[in-house]
Amino acid sequence: MKKPIVSLLARCARGVGDSGCSVGLPSSPLASAALQPNSGLNLWRRRSCSEHKVIIVGLDNAGKTTILYQFLMNEVVHTSPTIGSNVEEIVVKNTHFLMWDIGGQESLRSSWNTYYSNTEFIILVVDSTDRERLVISKEELYKMLAHEDLRKAALLIFANKQDMKDCMSAAEISKYLTLSSIKDHPWHIQSCCALTGEGLCQGLEWMTSRAGLR
Ligand SMILES: Nc1nc2c(ncn2[C@@H]2O[C@H](COP(=O)(O)OP(=O)(O)OP(=O)(O)O)[C@@H](O)[C@H]2O)c(=O)[nH]1
């Protein structure tokens, strides 16, 4: 059953006793731009320092773009493989996140590092049905965590596609990725289904609480 992210966020906001939260629409010129990282840097300079930069990474077909637009529009959008990136501003309880959704195809992964500068949060999206390629997600994860520009970044892992039969649980994925060995980055793993929005709110909640500590 579909649970809109806005109502999930409202429920979470009540749960933590806050004054409420919203999913904000981006102000021009951010909307749905397939921007290159360099223009992103210029954009970054023009925007407020209180905005937290987020990169959404993961293998192709993991559900990154679907998650981004669930955050933003509360609905499942039709996606095609992302070439380059999408960038959107998401506002949760007065916390502004500038989210870069980066294409995950193999040929694009070597350019992920051009997006790393100033990143405060990494969202790694894993397709929980994709057992065969979990080893590649793991390699990419540890490559990122070792990168100087991501030294201070916090890590949120979405174990996506939990609606699918025989998917791996968040606990299985956590074990495979040896998350408990990560001591130098705060991390959190969250199971979710981007089609219904389930679990996305909890992930955003974790990011919002971490953003408050910075
Ligand atoms: N069953 C199911 N399908 C999902 C879920 N999330 C995304 N999908 C589907 O997975 C496919 C790929 O989703 P995208 O969001 O385009 O994947 P992506 O990670 O952005 O892929 P790239 O842009 O190529 O890196 C689409 O057909 C989505 O509808 C989910 O939670 N459950």
Ligand SMILES: [Mg+2]
């Ligand atoms: Mg995409």
